[in-house]
Amino acid sequence: MRDNTTFARQQDVEGGRESAPISVALRASDAILEHGINAYLTSSPRVSVLPRGSLLEADVSVLVLNNMDDEWLKVLKHDAARTFHYPIPVVIVADAISESQLNLAIEYGMTSFLPRSQTNLDQLVDAVVEASAGHSQMPEMLVFQLVAELRQRKRKTILAEVLQDSGMSAREIEVLRMLSEGMDTGEIAARMSYSERTIKGIIHDVVKRWKLRNRTHAVAYAMRVGIL
Incomplete structure (x- = not known):
């Protein structure tokens, strides 16, 4: 009624x-x-x-x-x-x-x-x-908040799909993020409590899996697909 x-x-x-x-x-x-x-x-x-x-x-x-x-x-x-x-x-x-x-x-x-x-x-x-x-x-102001929240949710959904398709791990994403901030492998190793050899191995695996040229190309690709 x-x-x-x-x-x-x-x-x-x-x-x-x-x-x-x-x-x-x-x-x-x-x-x-x-x-x-x-x-x-x-x-x-x-x-x-x-x-x-x-x-x-x-x-x-x-x-x-x-x-x-x-x-x-x-x-x-x-x-x-x-x-x-x-x-x-x-x-x-x-x-x-x-x-x-x-x-x-x-x-x-x-x-x-x-x-x-x-x-x-x-x-x-x-x-x-x-x-x-x-x-x-x-x-x-509240409309802007809602739009920002929806965008963030969409980004997380896209990121999850990209990660699933690419097989990326959280550790690999963190290494790429630090590379994008200008840190070298020694600084990343110290920050993550790994050996520098381990960090170089992570970067090598990502570059090889995605068929990229080098670490710079890996960072640029990660930004383009929305991982970073």
């Missing part, structure tokens, strides 16, 4: 038509904060705040926090489990969120994040309406 209502609201929002108030499950860091925001939201014709404990009947979940912390992440995780079959978009207002918290919050259903110091109550209502229509709001 909630899914059909949400779809209808999305059509109304996109078509510019009036729609029924959006049901909101509101929670905040403290009772005074929650009471104040509840009073404002209740005065808006666009939203309707549900009684505490009515998460499963909500169209959008709103959390207004002093700080995002492990306890609130546990709340998000618990909510995600309860609404697994009928996911509810989550709008979070908080002072800050770390990269690891951001990734977990998104995994647990967060669709929009609003910096508390830069958000007024009208903007919160707008975010709730947008969330109910399937839209997301993220500050530019």
Whole structure:
């Protein structure tokens, strides 16, 4: 039922038509904060705040926090489990969120994040309406964090594939990395607690396996394929 209502609201929002108030499950860091925001939201014709404990009947979940912390992440995780079959978009207002918290919050259903110091109550209502229509709001800084994280994950995937195809070991990669930083075999041997002969053998094996000319060519190749 909630899914059909949400779809209808999305059509109304996109078509510019009036729609029924959006049901909101509101929670905040403290009772005074929650009471104040509840009073404002209740005065808006666009939203309707549900009684505490009515998460499963909500169209959008709103959390207004002093700080995002492990306890609130546990709340998000618990909510995600309860609404697994009928996911509810989550709008979070908080002072800050770390990269690891951001990734977990998104995994647990967060669709929009609003910096508390830069958000007024009208903007919160707008975010709730947008969330109910399937839209997301993220500050530019958080978008950059997400893009960087996705790139890093992609790089790790590519690296794993390259390593599997090439048969490279972690020790060989470390030797190539130190060569790329300008270290000679003696310095690498001392750093890795190997003999210089062992380091030269590792380099020789890599050059031979990849059919390269020399160690410089090996470093350049490793950079080109994304190992370094």
